[in-house]
Structure formats: C-alpha cells, structure tokens
Amino acid sequence: MKIVFSPCPNDTFIFHALVHGLVPGAPKLDVTYADIDITNTLAVQPDGPEIMKISYAALPWAHPDYALLPCGGALGRGCGPLVLTNDQAMTPAALAGKRVAVPSERSTAYLLFRLWTAQQVPGGVGEIVVMPFHEIMPAVRDGLVDAGLVIHEARFTYQTYGLSLLTDLGNWWEEDTNLPIPLGAIIAKRSLNLTEISNWIRQSVEYAWANPEASRDYVMCHAQELSPEVTQAHIDLYVNEFSANLGEDGYAAVFALLGRAAKEGLIPEIDLESLRWR
Template structure:
C-alpha cells in the first residue's frame, strides 16, 4: 500500500509499527517521506498514493477522491502555528505590506494565518513566500523576509534563532471559537476498505503508546538532526486522544474551520455529511 507522510516525529511515531510490519494483517507500506506542501499537492493532483497525511486546509480539494479518516492526524489544543519576527513586537499591524514566509499555500497554518490577518492586519500583508518549514526561521533571522509562519518543533526552538513571537494562532483560534485546532489529516482513497485502514492506523498508534522506546531510532533518523528531547516534546504536543479518534468534537472543529474559511472565499464549501462519510459511495 502506498502512503505519504512527513518525516516529522509525530508522523513517524504514529506509523512506525505499521511501517515495520508490526501490525497483524496490515499490508506492507511503500512510504514516501515528504514535506506537507508536497503531500497537499499530491492529494489534489488525482495521482496521489493510497493514504496521505495532508493539511486540513487542503481537504476541500481532495474530498472527491479521498475520505477523511477519523484517526492518525494532528488536532488538539495549545499546538497551533506561530508568527515569528526578528524584532520583538506584539503589534500585528506591523505586518501590513510585509513579506511573510509560509510552509504551504494550502497548509492549515496558512489558512489560520489568513483568517487571523483579516482581523488583525489592516490593509493585509504584502508578499507571501512559500518555503519548506525548516528554512523559514533562518530566513527570518537573516532578514530575507519580515516574518515567518512556523509549525511543528519550531514552537520549541525559535528562541535559538534569536526570534520573537508575534502571535500564537492556535491561542487566537481557541479564544475566538473555543474549539480544537485542526492541523493535519489522514486521508485514504474512497475506493479502498476504509474501515480496515482505520483499524491498522489505530493499532499502530496504540502500539506506539504501548512501546514508546521502540520507535526512537526510526523517529530520530528522519528528524533532521533534532534532539530526542525536542522530538519527544513534538510527539507529546501533536499525538493525543484525537489521534486515535477524532470524535464529534474533532469533526466539529474541522468543519468549523473549513466552513469559516469557505465563507471568506478561501476554500471550496464542504458538506458536513460528506466530510464524515467514509464509504466508497
């Protein structure tokens, strides 16, 4: 079975057991490790693999071919993207007309940023520059861009680059809506046995929780020189009960984000029933 997900610790933690043949009855995985901007593109190309980790922001474009699975993704509280600058400021109006780097134009981080900026940045920001997320902080530090939208372990490492927090978009979203923050989704082709795939992923998640040390070597191998402490903090932040089961609270948060974005013309409108439907028809 072909699958694509990022080399980030939360994804390698979730899929370690399945990737290493530790889930009884699960097929062997043919894995592509790719940045979220690449997997988002694969999801909407019509030529993507069987299973994908994508941004929730890209989901509206993928739902014709793929179904959202109720497990394996990243959704929670206190885990949102950050807006960072080189100079210390808590005034978002300073971003008016500025150059901002983002990890993907169809990332949830960028979607949250656009919703936030429509409220907080009069006149809007200037140029948006898409770059791999690990290049964003050095670019802000070196003055190549004015601000950076960062995700993942950057929450823990941005002070090492001499950067400052302008806004925590997760905190803004939670205060504005009192809902969870939907970040990354697992999707599978509607033509497949979605119940089976859901079961294999849940077993893989549970195995990771039951045997946390077994996956360390695999996680660190793909973690781009990240320390074990940062990798573990990353996992603790993004792998939670909603990774095992989205539940009604998770689906409500996802639909609220996409519906609000659709109302502002940022994504196609999504039908709630189609969002939850996991059958091939």
Template sequence: MKIAYSPCPNDTFVFHALAHGLIEGAPPFEVTFADIDVTNHWAAELQGPEVLKISYAALPWVLKDYALIPCGGALGRGCGPLVLTRSGIEGAGDPASLAGKRIAVPSERSTAYLLFRLWAAQNIPGGPGEIVVMPFHEIMPAVRDGRLDAGLVIHEARFTYPSYGLELMADMGSWWESDTGLPIPLGAIIARRSLDRSSLEDWIRRSVEYAWANPEASRDYVLKHAQEMSPDVAQAHIDLYVNEFTRELGEDGYAAVEALLGRAAREGLVPPIDMADLR
C-alpha cells in the same frame, strides 16, 4: 499498500508499527516520506500513494476522490502555528506593523495559512503585503537574516525559535481556541475512496495504540528521520501532536474541521464543501 507521510516525529511515531509489519492482519506498507506541501499537491492531482497525510486545509480540493480517515492525524490544543519576527525590531509585538510587509508561510494550502489569513483579517489593517511560500525549515533563517519581515512557523519551530533570535508576535492556536473553543485541525489522513476504509482505520488505530504501549520501540525510527532534531525536542513534538484526537477524531474533532473549513470558505480561501462528505 502505499502510504506517504512526513518525516516529523509525530508521523514516524504513529506509523512505526504499521510501517514495520507489527500490526497483525495489515498488509505490507510501502512508505514515502514527503513534506505536507508535496502530499497536498499529490492528493489534488491524484498522484502518489493511496493513503496520504495532508493538511486539513487541503481537504476541500480532494474530498471527491479521497475520504477522511478519522485517526492517525494531528489535532490538538496548545499546538498552533506561530507568527515570528526578529527580536528588537520596531513594532515586533504589534500585528498592525505587518501591514504591507513580506511574510513567509509554509504552504498556501495549510491549516497554518488558513489560520493566519483568518487572524490577519482581524488584526492587520489592510492585510499583509507579499506572501512568500517556502519550506518550513527555511523560514526562521530567512526572518533572522532580514530577508523577510515575519514568518509563520509550524512543527518543532515552536520549541526552537528563540535560538534564531526571533520573538513571538502571535500564536494562531491560542487565537483560534479563544475564538472558537475548539481544537486546531492540522494534519489529516486520507485514503482513496476505493479502499476498504474500515480495515485501514483499524490498522492505523492499532498502530497508534502500539506506539503508546511501546514508546521505545519507535525511538530509532523517529530519530533517524527527525532532521537532526535532538531527542528531547523530538519527544516534545510527539507529546504535543499525538493525543486522543490521533486515536479518534470524535465529535469535537469533526466540529473543529467543520468550523475551520466553513470559515475559510466564507472568506473565499477554500472551495465550499458539503460537510457530510467529511464522514
């Protein structure tokens, strides 16, 4: 069976056992590493592996052909995307200063972008100017060097942005949680509807449980793909993004997904969906 997920520590930690044949009864899995913006488009175009990690924000475009797998993904609290600006510039702490400005985002079909657009509608009069899509690891250098006015960052950037001379303008996660009381839906695992999803859910859930029970087993695999991330930052990444929602989406998880996609549809940011298709 073919699967695609990112090289980020939370994904390699979660899927280490599945990728290495350590889950009894599971078939061999062939892994493709790809940025989530790539897998979002693969899913929308019915390309790539049968099982993919995508952004929850991309679900409305793919639910006809793919089912949401309620484990293995990333939801949580205190783990939202950040809006960053250069330290010391005029208006750095005032969202209104972003009106008409150039802002980098990692994907237009990402939860980060949806949260940003929903936040901006409340906080940036007239909205931002140009939205520039670029790989997430290029955003902080671009803001630091003055090529962009602000950047929306994800992943380990929340731990490393001060080293780039950047400062936090807004935490999309804190805003979302205070506004809704719900966790943030970030990355979803989806599978072709033709697959035996019950077995797949069982294999993924057992891979999550194996990772927790044997945290050192995946260490080399995680660091090999962690893009020169330090071991401490990689572990902080895992601690933040791998939690009980990774084992089981649960009612709070489904409620978070429904709230995000429902709001985004009302703002015209995603196509409306039948929420029953999520389950």
C-alpha cells in the same frame, strides 16, 4: 500500498508499527517522506498514493477519490502555528505590506493566518513566500522575510534563532472557538476498505503508546537533527486522543475551520457532513 507522510516525529511515531509490519493483517507499505506542501499537491491528483497526510485546509481541493480517515492525524490544543519576527517591537498591524514566509498556501497554518490577518492587519500583508518549514526561521533571522509562519517543533526552538513571537495562532483560535486546532489529516482512496485501514492506523497509534521505546531509533533517524528532548516534546504535543479518534470535538473543529474559511471566500465550500464517511 503506497503511503506518504512527513518525517516529523509525530508522524513517524504514529506510523512506526504500521510501516514495520507490527500491525496484524496490514499490508507491506511503500513509504515516501514528504513535506506537507508536496502532499497537499499530490492530494488533487487522481493517481496519487493510496494513503497520505495532508493539511485539513487542503481538504476542499482533494480529489473526490479520497476520503478523510478518523484517525492518524494531528489535532490538539496548545499546538498552533506561530508568527515570528526578528523585531521585538513589531505589532500585528505593522505586518501590513510586509513579506511573510509560509510553509504552504494550502496549509491549516496559512488558513489560520489569513483568518487572523483579516482581523488584525488592516490592508493585509504584502508578498507571501512559500518555503519548506525548516527554512523559514533562518530566513526570518537573516532578514530575507519580515515574518514567518512556523509549525511543528519550531515552537520549541525559535528562541535559538533569536526570534520573537508576534502571535500564537493556536491561542487565538482556541480562545475564539473553544475547539482544538485541526492541523494534519489522513486521507485514503475511497476504493479501499476504509474501515480496515482506519483500524490498522489506530492499532499503530495504540502500539506506539504501549511501546514508546520501540519507535525511538526510527523517529530519531528522521527527526532532522532535533534533540531527543525536543523530539519527545513534539510527540507529546501532537499525538493525543485525536490521533486515535477524531470524535465529536475533532469533527466540530474541522467543520468550524472549513466553514469559517468558506464563508470568508478563502476556500471552496464543501459538504462538511460528507467528511463523515461512516
């Protein structure tokens, strides 16, 4: 069974037990580690992997063969994307016409950014440049772009690049909706036993929590030279109650994001209730 997810600490922490044969009854997995921009593209293809991690913002474009699973993803509070600049004096309005780097045009981060700029940047930004998220902060630092939209562990490390925080989109979203931020979703082929796969993933999450040291070497091997402290902070922030079960607040957050974005014409409309496949 093929599975694709990112090498980020939250994903490797969640899937360690499943990947290493520690979940009873689960099949052997053929694992590919890929940036979210790659998986968002794979999600539109009918011959993609059986299971993968994509952005919640990419769900409207996902091939009908895929279903959203209620576990294994990334939602939370205090973990939203950041907009960074190398100009401490820059204001949101000053982004008008500027060049901005983003990790994916179908990422939740970019969708939040578009909803925010519609309110805060009269006339909108200028050129959008898509690049792997680990290249964005160096590009902002070196003046290759005027601002960068960053995700994941960048919130712990951007100061080391001499960058300034223009806005925390997570804070903006939470203050506006009182809901968590839906970032990464786990999808699987509808032809599979979705209940069984969800149970395997949930057991993998629970194993990770019960045995935090077991995954340490695996997580650090893929942590892209992050320090152990930053890696642990990343896991603590992104692996939470929603990783085991979306629950009502999780679904409400997903519905709010996709519903608002569709109303603004940023994404295709979908039947939101259909995301609850059971």
